[in-house]
Amino acid sequence: MNCCNEKPVIALYSGEKLCKSHFTEYFENKVFKTIRQFELLDKEENLGVALSGGKDSLTVLHILNRLSQQNPKIKTNAIAIDEGIQNYRDKTLEKAKEFCNKNNIKLDIFSYKEEFGLTLDEMLKILDVKPCNICGIFRRYLLNKKSKELKLTKLATGHNLDDECQSILMNQIKNSIEASARLGPKVGIAQDDKFVQRIKPLYLCTEKEVTTYAFISGLLDEFNECPNVSQSFRAKVRDMLNELENKFPGTKYSIVNSFLQTLPLLKQKFKDGAIKVCIKCNEPSANDVCNACVYLEKLRKRVVVN
Numbered sequence: 001m002n003c004c005n006e007k008p009v010i011a012l013y014s015g016e017k018l019c020k021s022h023f024t025e026y027f028e029n030k031v032f033k034t035i036r037q038f039e040l041l042d043k044e045e046n047l048g049v050a051l052s053g054g055k056d057s058l059t060v061l062h063i064l065n066r067l068s069q070q071n072p073k074i075k076t077n078a079i080a081i082d083e084g085i086q087n088y089r090d091k092t093l094e095k096a097k098e099f100c101n102k103n104n105i106k107l108d109i110f111s112y113k114e115e116f117g118l119t120l121d122e123m124l125k126i127l128d129v130k131p132c133n134i135c136g137i138f139r140r141y142l143l144n145k146k147s148k149e150l151k152l153t154k155l156a157t158g159h160n161l162d163d164e165c166q167s168i169l170m171n172q173i174k175n176s177i178e179a180s181a182r183l184g185p186k187v188g189i190a191q192d193d194k195f196v197q198r199i200k201p202l203y204l205c206t207e208k209e210v211t212t213y214a215f216i217s218g219l220l221d222e223f224n225e226c227p228n229v230s231q232s233f234r235a236k237v238r239d240m241l242n243e244l245e246n247k248f249p250g251t252k253y254s255i256v257n258s259f260l261q262t263l264p265l266l267k268q269k270f271k272d273g274a275i276k277v278c279i280k281c282n283e284p285s286a287n288d289v290c291n292a293c294v295y296l297e298k299l300r301k302r303v304v305v306n
Contacts, residue, residue, distance in 0.1 A: 010212045013249040020216050027213045031201050038185035040199040044073040048152035051078040053092030055214035056158025082111035084119020110146050126302045131228035141292040147196035159200045162207040165252045166237045168259050181266035189267050194284040
């Protein structure tokens, strides 16, 4: 069923087909409703947006910047991490810089090379590890550390419904239930000064919807995917979910919505878990030494040996 006489740009899983203007209205209302429903923002915020230059992060920054213009008490800043992935991150960062310059948004860029002494590409030549595992650890470490230094009150990420659905299934398969307790529109089990609260305004938006919005809004003119993604466990789960979604439309919504009903129970179960501080870097950690410092020690030893 078409929304009007205009040419549709997307078909929703419900079967409804929306034109450009009606889809834009639908999508933006969905994001604003998510922010209200899960109380993602307070009346005053020094809000950071994790910006990679990809479709998800550009979309969430675009919408939150508009919100900031409507409400001056919510200040929006962008924070980007340069992992050092040749022929990929350098290109997406150019898109990020271009967008921020055009919209007068402050952008802070931090790199693995400056912080850790090596790019991700260099690390992967030294250690035999899954790229996404080591990259995710260092990326989360830097985002939290630099967000605190910038005195951000919250950090918005571009995680969408597909990302959340994948994480839920990955944790189930790995029997990592405590990790699932940290999921949701508001990341983490309980607020703690050691962490800058991360939020996901695109939580209920599918990847298909985000991609459509990014292209029709002129935020993106090409799709770039990290070259390391194909090696990840997430990519296998993603493909499985996409196949299920094609056969049974609404599968991803069902998984996330059912998870949201159990999430309060998970947070309650694990709420008393103590958050330690790494004895080496003073950043939050589940153990005496955080995973970032563990990997850095391995890298230093290998560099010395070689």
